[in-house]
Amino acid sequence: MSNLIKLSANHPTVAEIDLEAFNNNVKLLKQHANRSMLLAVVKTNAYGHGIVPISQEAVAAGADRLGVTTVEEGALLRENGIKKPIHILSSIAPRQAVDIVAYDLIPSISSLALAKAVSDAAVNQGKIHPVHLKIDTGLHRFGIDPATAGYFCEACYELPGLYWEGVYTHFPNADEGDWKTTEQQFSLFMNTVARLSDNGFHFPIHHVAGSTITLERPDMHLDMVRPGISLFGYTPAVRQEKMIALQPVMSLQSELIQVRELPPNTPVGYGGSYVTKSYEKIAIVPIGHGDGYKRSLVNKGKMLVGGRRVKIVGSISLDQTLIDVTNIPDASAGDEIILLGKQGNDEITARDIAGWMDSIVDEVVASLTERIRRVYVHGIG
Ligand SMILES: *Cc1c(COP(=O)(O)O)cnc(C)c1O
Secondary structure, three states: OOHHHHHHOOOOOEEEEEHHHHHHHHHHHHHHOOOOEEEEEOHHHHHOOOHHHHHHHHHHOOOOEEEEOOHHHHHHHHHOOOOOOEEEOOOOOHHHHHHHHHOOEEOEEOOHHHHHHHHHHHHHOOOOEEEEEEEOOOOOOOOEOHHHHHHHHHHHOOOOOEEEEEEEOOOOOOOOOOHHHHHHHHHHHHHHHHHHHHOOOOOOEEEEEOHHHHHHOHHHOOOEEOOOHHHHOOOOOHHHHHHOOOOOOEEEEEEOOEEEEEOOOOEEOHHHOEEOOOOEEEEEEOOOHHHOOOHHHOOOOEEEEOOEEEEEEEEEOOOOEEEEOOOOOOOOOOOEEEEEEEEOOEEEOHHHHHHHHOOOHHHHHHOOOOOOEEEEEOOOO
């Protein structure tokens, strides 16, 4: 072990990743998928959980395929021995086609330039490469307009280096439970695919389902489901929590570095945004917005010390956060702090933190930077 790895093990702030909880979540979602394939979405460093160990565990738990958003993430998985099909679920530049083919990654095709570049790269490397057509049914991020999908296929379906293995779309309003819009978009997708098929353009694998559709709409599972955030223990919407017994995979802990007693009327932190009302004990926790612990948590967020909730006050700087431990009589340096997870009878969930940040669970976990050490526990493999 290099000395740097050894010394980083002394840093008090650690994200613990429970691989057994993750494994259980994958299996539960696979049950929900019934007979459809399960593509485990592990984009953005597996929503902050660490893409390589999470992907290995996903495969061990029965995931049929993996989904990422950058070519680098896909290549990293290949270099770590992952053999399952890997999809790139975002739009990429045509010049990345050579790497796509070399690392055997399945791109989402939404432009003629990319289709041609992938075909050329495949022909040059002596391969026929699998690709999926992306249809835009209303997210308006990327994808082919349904009205022009026929022309698009006429222009590139027969390119010699391509195997059109699948067609898919992604819904913008499902998490909000807007079923009217989502059903319209689902029909648009199904009608488009049927029309293409009538014209000789076939795509064996059809897929539209993120976590919400996987949980709530078996009628839209089609050939494959693509859950992401739910693999990590959180349903996209609160209304879905009772539908499945997911377990949070990440917890985040640190320790009190120093506790100081400040007199009344003392400004605390940059800009003095917080002023003590009485004698207050203010403590430092070694995490900051440079680690992805967001500044919007100031004066709103809570942490657990001695089994009780305490408030973040004054400021979150790049590397340090201040908390008010006045009500924890014996709080002292070295005490364990839970930022995310359980302590005593209380628990702070990523949903709580998302509420304080006015954001979603995805941002809470995926924002944590590589600087925070991940420790993997309960690995089965
Ligand atoms: C991120 C993503 C998913 C997973 O979405 P969740 O809501 O996290 O389950 C599925 N499909 C595509 C195309 C995505 O980009």
